[in-house]
Amino acid sequence: MHKTAVIVGAGPAGLTAAYELLQRSAVRPIVFEADRQVGGISKTINYRGNRMDLGGHRFFSKSDWVMKWWQNVLPIAAGGDQGLDLAYQGRHTHVVPHTRADADADRVMLVRSRLSRIFYRRRFFDYPLKLSWATLRNLGPLYTAQVSVSYFNARLAPRTPEATLEDFLVNRFGDKLYRTFFKDYTEKVWGVPCSEISAEWGAQRIKGLSITKAIVHALTKPFRAASDTRQKGTETSLIERFLYPKFGPGQMWEEVAGRVTDGGGEVHLQHQVIELHQKNGRVESVDVRDLRTGEVRRQACDFLISTMPVKELARLLQPTDPEVLRIAGALPYRDFMTAGLLVRRMRPTGGNTAASGMPPDNWIYIQEPDVKLGRLQIFNNWSPYLVADPQTIWLGLEYFCNEGDELWSMKDTSFLEFASGELAKIGLIDREDVLDGTVVRVPKAYPAYFGEYREIGRVRAFLDNCPNVFPVGRNGMHRYNNQDHSMLAAKAAVDCIVEGHSDKSKIWLVNAEDEYHEVASSPDREPEVATSAAGAGQA
Numbered sequence: 328m329h330k331t332a333v334i335v336g337a338g339p340a341g342l343t344a345a346y347e348l349l350q351r352s353a354v355r356p357i358v359f360e361a362d363r364q365v366g367g368i369s370k371t372i373n374y375r376g377n378r379m380d381l382g383g384h385r386f387f388s389k390s391d392w393v394m395k396w397w398q399n400v401l402p403i404a405a406g407g408d409q410g411l412d413l414a415y416q417g418r419h420t421h422v423v424p425h426t427r428a429d430a431d432a433d434r435v436m437l438v439r440s441r442l443s444r445i446f447y448r449r450r451f452f453d454y455p456l457k458l459s460w461a462t463l464r465n466l467g468p469l470y471t472a473q474v475s476v477s478y479f480n481a482r483l484a485p486r487t488p489e490a491t492l493e494d495f496l497v498n499r500f501g502d503k504l505y506r507t508f509f510k511d512y513t514e515k516v517w518g519v520p521c522s523e524i525s526a527e528w529g530a531q532r533i534k535g536l537s538i539t540k541a542i543v544h545a546l547t548k549p550f551r552a553a554s555d556t557r558q559k560g561t562e563t564s565l566i567e568r569f570l571y572p573k574f575g576p577g578q579m580w581e582e583v584a585g586r587v588t589d590g591g592g593e594v595h596l597q598h599q600v601i602e603l604h605q606k607n608g609r610v611e612s613v614d615v616r617d618l619r620t621g622e623v624r625r626q627a628c629d630f631l632i633s634t635m636p637v638k639e640l641a642r643l644l645q646p647t648d649p650e651v652l653r654i655a656g657a658l659p660y661r662d663f664m665t666a667g668l669l670v671r672r673m674r675p676t677g678g679n680t681a682a683s684g685m686p687p688d689n690w691i692y693i694q695e696p697d698v699k700l701g702r703l704q705i706f707n708n709w710s711p712y713l714v715a716d717p718q719t720i721w722l723g724l725e726y727f728c729n730e731g732d733e734l735w736s737m738k739d740t741s742f743l744e745f746a747s748g749e750l751a752k753i754g755l756i757d758r759e760d761v762l763d764g765t766v767v768r769v770p771k772a773y774p775a776y777f778g779e780y781r782e783i784g785r786v787r788a789f790l791d792n793c794p795n796v797f798p799v800g801r802n803g804m805h806r807y808n809n810q811d812h813s814m815l816a817a818k819a820a821v822d823c824i825v826e827g828h829s830d831k832s833k834i835w836l837v838n839a840e841d842e843y844h845e846v847a848s849s850p851d852r853e854p855e856v857a858t859s860a861a862g863a864g865q866a
């Protein structure tokens with residue numbers, strides 16, 4: 328009899344676990360996914376032929392394993408680019424486009440150049456902030472002098488102890504720059520003051536990045552090879568090229584789901600895991616509700632790999648210690664809403680905008696304090712294949728909110744009005760150019776590092792004592808994981824199953840505080856939503 332692993336969630340972590348189990352063991356994976364489609368937060372929404380990426384997902388990793396895994400599923404598109412040099416602790420790997428004559432031209436990843444800038448005071452600033460004439464002109468000489476003085480003050484007399492995110496940012500960027508580029512934006516994103524967020528958050532997301540490094544990067548840029556993406560060993564905020572599935576990130580996960588079912592696994596959409604049944608401390612079966620019919624069925628299992636939010640997993644496991652339940656139940660999240668807006672043209676903003684007024688950026692950080700808009704995606708620049716009509720511009724207006732708050736509860740039509748009004752207010756579009764729009768809400772997009780998060784160790788200790796339960800992924804571990812971290816955690820869980828033990832320390836080491844488990848001395852990657860200028864980030 329084959330053993331069975333129930334996998335909760337068909338996001339990157341769940342599908343990686345399923346695929347790896349099929350490749351490396353005789354354990355049969357059965358994936359239950361509550362959503363109508365696979366991919367989790369990394370899914371692609373198709374709205375009338377226009378595809379939306381929730382957040383804009385760059386595919387890059389310091390892990391060779393992940394990079395190869397992705398290319399095994401979707402090779403790099405043939406032709407065009409000559410290849411990528413990936414640097415890793417002095418070692419370089421060259422990755423080339425595929426040359427398979429029989430390959431499907433649509434099932435590929437593209438190599439994309441990244442441009443993202445900051446929009447502030449109705450002007451564009453480089454991201455990461457560069458010591459360029461444009462920046463000085465935008466800020467003005469007096470302001471620049473104040474920023475420099477404040478930066479050197481912070482370096483000479485850093486705040487100790489460095490307890491909060493505010494301390495962390497002021498110590499690295501100076502008070503003036505912190506207030507200009509970090510404070511408002513971070514608070515917009517997280518909904519809480521930087522002084523209430525743990526410094527650990529900064530350490531995890533902004534490791535190794537400093538103004539000095541940003542300046543050095545800017546000065547040495549002309550001497551670096553154009554094809555060098557310098558992934559490993561380079562602060563990830565400075566990475567300039569990445570891989571991207573032709574039809575958005577969801578394409579990767581749809582492809583993987585297909586391989587899982589072809590390989591004998593199961594993927595059940597619109598099936599929510601609602602109950603866990605235990606015997607002698609082991610989960611023996613799960614109850615699953617078919618969300619289309621309401622029917623509940625029981626599925627026996629030998630292992631449970633969970634990517635559901637830690638708070639839900641803990642509740643379903645019914646810990647005897649009420650503190651574990653309280654801490655898990657109070658873990659904070661930040662939620663996220665996107666207005667997909669199809670526009671005829673944009674207002675020209677100068678520089679190298681297209682004839683349609685479309686800026687060249689993949690995304691733009693909106694730092695303007697007079698709007699709630701956090702970030703603007705220009706999907707055409709992620710992949711032209713995301714857009715049904717190339718004559719139109721397909722935008723994603725991203726808002727950070729809390730489930731149930733005023734924004735979240737707005738009717739879709741009102742939210743679209745509001746969002747397009749904000750974009751017009753900051754001068755990027757004229758409202759009459761809006762052709763169509765849709766709204767997507769993403770609950771628990773960001774597991775947050777404040778409040779009860781400080782006590783998460785107790786929840787982890789409890790989960791570590793459930794021998795056949797493996798929490799992996801982003802919300803599954805309440806960890807600020809990108810796709811690659813989620814995948815590596817899933818791989819580590821499969822390692823435990825294949826090796827026949829339940830020591831989960833390797834899972835928790837992935838994307839741990841001070842070191843990326845493969846590259847102990849290397850900093851972490853760029854934030855999905857930067858708090859700004861020199862690359863301090865979040866999301």
Ligand SMILES: Cc1cc2nc3c(=O)[nH]c(=O)nc-3n(C[C@H](O)[C@H](O)[C@H](O)COP(=O)(O)OP(=O)(O)OC[C@H]3O[C@@H](n4cnc5c(N)ncnc54)[C@H](O)[C@@H]3O)c2cc1C
Pocket residue numbers: 335336337338339340341359360361362365366367368369381382383384385386387598599600601634635636663772773799800801802803808809810811813855856866
């Ligand atoms: C704005 C933004 C930008 C990002 N940018 C990048 C980027 O550039 N590069 C990158 O690599 N990563 C990026 N990420 C991170 C990436 O989206 C996540 O790391 C990844 O999707 C996490 O995968 P996961 O499988 O751990 O979790 P998820 O994607 O959250 O998937 C979990 C799945 O479990 C399902 N589920 C939950 N509970 C149940 C239940 N009880 N029963 C059944 N199903 C359930 C959910 O419906 C969901 O589909 C970004 C994220 C955000 C929010």
